[in-house]
Amino acid sequence: MPARPIALVRGYNAWDAFDGRSGNQGGLGLMENDQERPHRKGRKPGRKALEGIDLRKFLATLEAETIKGLKHAAIQEGKSASEILEEAAAQWLERWKAKAGKT
Incomplete structure (x- = not known):
């Protein structure tokens, strides 16, 4: 049996709850509250690349x-x-380069 469509209130679009628009002059208010909340506390934002420095992410596995x-x-x-x-890593590479240069 095919799925039956969900009936919506006139002027209300199913996507209104996701994008903050309220087609029925009030909507669900899901996004309205999200915009009023302060930014999340916790982790610091990632480092910004300095001018001329190319920073990239690198995944490594280490012991806990x-x-x-x-x-x-x-x-x-x-x-x-x-x-x-x-x-x-920079110090290790310098030592490795020095050792490689001796052989």
Whole structure:
């Protein structure tokens, strides 16, 4: 048996609840309340790319204790975990380049 369409109030569109428009002069008010809420607190927004620096995301898998320690260190240093990882990776690459140049 095919699905039967849902009857809607005159002047009301099914999409009104999703896009904030209210076809029946009041609608459900779902989006109206969302616009009044303050921005979500919690995580800091991601770093903005500095002029001339190309920042990209990189996924790495680490042990849980390493991640936990990294996050604690980042908080104590007042940096993001990404900044600490970037510093560590840059230092490791410098050592690797120096070692590769000796052989």
